[in-house]
Amino acid sequence: MTRGHGPTVRRRRLASELRRLREAAELTIDEVSEKLECSASKISRIETGHVGVTPRDARDMLELYGVRGDEQDALVQLAREARKRGWWHAYNEVFTGTFVGLEADASSLRAFQALLVPGLLQTRHYAHAVIRAMRPDASDTELDRRVEARMERQQLLRDPHPPEYWAVIDEAVLHRAVGGAGVMADQLAHLVRIAQLRHVTIQVVPFGAGAHPGMEGPFLILGFPEQADSDVVYVDSTMSGLYLEVESDVRRYALMFDHLRAAALPPEDSLRVIAEAARGFQTE
Known part of the structure; x- marks a missing residue:
C-alpha cells in the first residue's frame, strides 16, 4: 500500500x-x-x-x-x-473502492463505533467472527477474502506517513464477547498496544455517561491534507454506506465527535478500562 x-x-x-x-x-x-x-x-x-x-x-x-x-x-x-488502479482493486469483490480510496489518502480519521471495534483496529480473529456474524451465508472462501482485505486496509496505520487516527468507542464494545473470551482478550490487548502509536488515540465512552450523540450510529470523518479536498463523513451500515460532503452535514458530525470526546474517558483512563476488560476475558 x-x-x-x-x-x-x-x-x-x-x-x-x-x-x-x-x-x-x-x-x-x-x-x-x-x-x-x-x-x-x-x-x-x-x-x-x-x-x-x-x-x-x-x-x-x-x-x-x-x-x-x-x-x-x-x-x-x-x-x-x-483512472489509475489503487491497491484495493485486487479486492474488487469486497470493496467498492470509494471508501478505501478516500481512507487511504486521508490525513486524519475520526471514528465512532458503538457496537464493534473499528475495522482498522480489529485483530484477524475478531474480524473473522464479525464478518461471519454479519454474513452468515458467505462461503469460507469469501469470508477469508474479506478478512484478508480488512487486514490489508490496516497497513494504513503502519505507513511511514500515517493519518492521525482518533477512535471513540462505547463501553459496550469492550463487553460484547465477539468470537469468545480468547478472541476478546487478544482484541482488547491489541487495542492497548496499538494505542501506543503516537498517531493513534482511543477513548471509551463509559456506561455512566448516559445518552450521547453517538447513539445515532457509527460514523467516520475523513480529513484531507489539501484545502481543495473538503472533509467527508462516512455513515456506516451493514450493506452500504452514505457519504456526506455538504459543509453543514460535516460540521454537524464534527460537533458530534467533539461531544463524544468530551463524554469519553481521557485516553489514559480509557486504556486502563480496556486493559481491565481484557483481564476479565482472560479469567473466563
Whole structure:
C-alpha cells in the first residue's frame, strides 16, 4: 500500500473542478449533454464523482467551458491519474473502492463505533467472527477474502506517513464477547498496544455517561491534507454506506465527535478500562 494523492481523491477533486467550470461558463447539465451528445446523467455522475471521466471526455468538456492551455493540460492529466488502479482493486469483490480510496489518502480519521471495534483496529480473529456474524451465508472462501482485505486496509496505520487516527468507542464494545473470551482478550490487548502509536488515540465512552450523540450510529470523518479536498463523513451500515460532503452535514458530525470526546474517558483512563476488560476475558 502506498500513501499519497490516490485516484479516488483525484477523481473527487476533478469532479468538483469540472462542476465549478461548467457553472462559471453558465451552462446547465442538459446544455452540456446536448452539445457533447451524451446523456445528462453521465455529466451529473461525473460531477458528483460517482463515475470516472476519460481524458478525452475531460478535454471535450474543458473545450466547451473555454478552458485551454496549461489549465486544460493539468486537468486532463488529473483525469489520467484518476483512472489509475489503487491497491484495493485486487479486492474488487469486497470493496467498492470509494471508501478505501478516500481512507487511504486521508490525513486524519475520526471514528465512532458503538457496537464493534473499528475495522482498522480489529485483530484477524475478531474480524473473522464479525464478518461471519454479519454474513452468515458467505462461503469460507469469501469470508477469508474479506478478512484478508480488512487486514490489508490496516497497513494504513503502519505507513511511514500515517493519518492521525482518533477512535471513540462505547463501553459496550469492550463487553460484547465477539468470537469468545480468547478472541476478546487478544482484541482488547491489541487495542492497548496499538494505542501506543503516537498517531493513534482511543477513548471509551463509559456506561455512566448516559445518552450521547453517538447513539445515532457509527460514523467516520475523513480529513484531507489539501484545502481543495473538503472533509467527508462516512455513515456506516451493514450493506452500504452514505457519504456526506455538504459543509453543514460535516460540521454537524464534527460537533458530534467533539461531544463524544468530551463524554469519553481521557485516553489514559480509557486504556486502563480496556486493559481491565481484557483481564476479565482472560479469567473466563
